Amino acid sequence: MAKELKDLTKRATDYSRWYNELVVKADLAESADVRGCMVIKPYGYAIWERMQQDLDARFKKTGVQNAYFPMLIPKSFLSKEADHVEGFAKECAVVTHYRLKADHENGGVVVDPEAKLEEELIIRPTSETTIWNTYRKWIHSWRDLPLCCNQWCNVMRWEMRTRLFLRTAEFLWQEGHTAHATREEAEERARQMLDVYADFAREVMAMPVIRGVKSETERFAGALDTYTIEAMMQDGKALQSGTSHFLGQNFGKAFNVQFINKENEPEFAWATSWGVSTRLMGALIMTHSDDNGLVLPPHLAPIQVVIIPISKGDKDGGALDERLQALTAELEAKGIRVKYDNADNKRPGFKFADYELKGVPVRLVMGARDLENGTVELMRRDTLEKTTLPLEGIADHVAALLEEIQTALYTKAENRLKERIYTCNDYEEFKSKVKDGGFFLCPWDGTPETEARIKEETQATIRCVPFGYSQEDLGCDMVSGKPATCRVIMARSY
Numbered sequence: 001m002a003k004e005l006k007d008l009t010k011r012a013t014d015y016s017r018w019y020n021e022l023v024v025k026a027d028l029a030e031s032a033d034v035r036g037c038m039v040i041k042p043y044g045y046a047i048w049e050r051m052q053q054d055l056d057a058r059f060k061k062t063g064v065q066n067a068y069f070p071m072l073i074p075k076s077f078l079s080k081e082a083d084h085v086e087g088f089a090k091e092c093a094v095v096t097h098y099r100l101k102a103d104h105e106n107g108g109v110v111v112d113p114e115a116k117l118e119e120e121l122i123i124r125p126t127s128e129t130t131i132w133n134t135y136r137k138w139i140h141s142w143r144d145l146p147l148c149c150n151q152w153c154n155v156m157r158w159e160m161r162t163r164l165f166l167r168t169a170e171f172l173w174q175e176g177h178t179a180h181a182t183r184e185e186a187e188e189r190a191r192q193m194l195d196v197y198a199d200f201a202r203e204v205m206a207m208p209v210i211r212g213v214k215s216e217t218e219r220f221a222g223a224l225d226t227y228t229i230e231a232m233m234q235d236g237k238a239l240q241s242g243t244s245h246f247l248g249q250n251f252g253k254a255f256n257v258q259f260i261n262k263e264n265e266p267e268f269a270w271a272t273s274w275g276v277s278t279r280l281m282g283a284l285i286m287t288h289s290d291d292n293g294l295v296l297p298p299h300l301a302p303i304q305v306v307i308i309p310i311s312k313g314d315k316d317g318g319a320l321d322e323r324l325q326a327l328t329a330e331l332e333a334k335g336i337r338v339k340y341d342n343a344d345n346k347r348p349g350f351k352f353a354d355y356e357l358k359g360v361p362v363r364l365v366m367g368a369r370d371l372e373n374g375t376v377e378l379m380r381r382d383t384l385e386k387t388t389l390p391l392e393g394i395a396d397h398v399a400a401l402l403e404e405i406q407t408a409l410y411t412k413a414e415n416r417l418k419e420r421i422y423t424c425n426d427y428e429e430f431k432s433k434v435k436d437g438g439f440f441l442c443p444w445d446g447t448p449e450t451e452a453r454i455k456e457e458t459q460a461t462i463r464c465v466p467f468g469y470s471q472e473d474l475g476c477d478m479v480s481g482k483p484a485t486c487r488v489i490m491a492r493s494y
Contacts, residue, residue, distance in 0.1 A: 008357075010291050015235045019286060023164045026294045026358050028281065036162040036169030043358065044281065046302035048172065051280055052152060054204050054299075055174065058196050059150050064176060067149045069130050072121040077129035080254040087221020088125045091157040093169075095121040123156040128222065128247070128273055131177045132255040139269055141260050142181045146189070150176040165282035166239075166494050173277035179269040181261060183248070186270035187225075190246040193274040194227040197242035205280070206297040206410035207231050207287045208417045209241060210439070210489060212464025217448050220273075224248040230463045230489065232417045233286040236437015238463050238493040241283050244274035282494070287413050288382075294359025295382055297409050298402040304337045305398060306360045310348050310367035320371050323391075327364070327376075330395045336402070356381065361405050362398055382409055421489075427478040430490070434460045439491050441469060443484030445477035453479060454490065463489040 009018045023029055028044030078085040099115035152174045162168050180186040201207045209229035219226040223245040231241045252268035261267045288295040298304050307324050311317040328340040341351055365377040379386045382405050420438040424430045455461050465486050474484035
């Protein structure tokens with residue numbers, strides 16, 4: 001087994017360290033030279049591309065079009081929506097000058113003091129302000145609505161504590177921004193996009209999620225409601241994996257986006273925004289992977305099947321290569337993403353360990369004896385089970401197996417989620433159990449004071465008021481003793 005696997009920290013030993021090591025050893029990403037930023041390596045980016053492609057198709061089915069807006073936002077734009085600027089002010093990176101000049105005395109370069117910008121520019125932490133300033137020019141009548149745009153881009157939020165994929169100063173994401181003629185249309189769109197994210201998580205990432213609405217304290221800055229999908233990682237912590245926001249008319253009013261409605265009267269447009277980011281890469285890793293490395297759902301794996309020949313020289317190498325080239329073509333004809341690794345620069349044992357580390361769902365191995373017997377060895381990455389199968393019909397078997405693995409990964413994660421959702425009405429019990437992970441359904445009195453106390457004393461937060469769970473017979477808040485207004489999911493989180 002390759003040294004990389006021997007050195008991978010076990011999850012039970014140090015889950016956080018296991019995650020950090022796996023991201024690097026599996027060739028997904030590495031830290032950049034800029035504090036808090038990352039370099040996404042080709043294998044990691046290939047996974048992100050598959051996420052992009054699938055999500056992009058889902059967005060377009062709902063009538064969304066892609067566009068692109070500037071990375072730099074005039075500082076004055078952020079001040080137009082008070083809650084919005086307050087929510088992002090501490091994370092903003094500011095551009096103040098536009099030129100450098102040579103420092104002949106000390107060497108190197110310095111900022112040219114004569115090149116100070118008349119108005120400072122913010123590197124976008126999110127794009128509501130610049131997009132709604134643009135929408136003002138595009139929207140005049142109810143006939144111009146709905147206007148539904150999305151952009152794939154990078155954003156900058158100056159995080160103090162960073163971790164690859166989960167929280168970085170710069171990250172990749174998509175952000176959708178829609179304008180509507182009525183409140184009902186906007187609210188329906190916000191919920192629709194939440195469902196798109198949840199379906200993607202289930203069908204492509206094999207990751208179960210809980211849908212719900214955030215508390216007022218946890219809402220997106222400037223939103224009237226924030227809807228969320230919350231996923232549980234293997235250590236029992238929550239990871240917010242996608243959000244959709246109903247923004248009301250806040251940005252319509254802030255940027256004077258008015259339209260003439262069907263009654264021939266002026267009205268401010270209603271807004272939503274919604275997004276997911278490369279944080280999904282972290283969710284993917286922590287939902288499925290194990291002590292041997294990545295475990296990738298077949299629907300996302302850049303390589304679904306790797307084929308490795310074991311040749312003992314030129315005598316059997318030609319015939320083996322010919323047969324496996326034909327098998328590769330047969331699998332590709334079925335739409336399966338295959339890599340035939342017949343390179344002789346690495347030993348088979350190293351290749352086995354490397355593809356296992358990278359989470360390739362299925363491995364096929366054939367040697368001279370297999371060729372003679374008309375068989376092939378198959379290993380599935382999720383269970384590490386090995387079987388020897390006839391070559392005849394192997395392509396159909398692999399196609400079916402990939403779907404079986406996809407379903408098995410979801411079922412395993414779903415069972416883990418269900419087993420670790422606890423109903424809890426006692427605060428002392430909650431404090432003793434929450435440190436070990438899990439989602440806790442608890443009665444809450446709806447006050448920010450109680451919410452703040454729980455966070456301070458337990459490091460747990462209200463993840464959401466979950467959909468699909470009873471909100472009857474709530475009883476009293478377990479902290480304040482006051483009548484509860486709803487039952488919420490509480491958990492420690494990333």
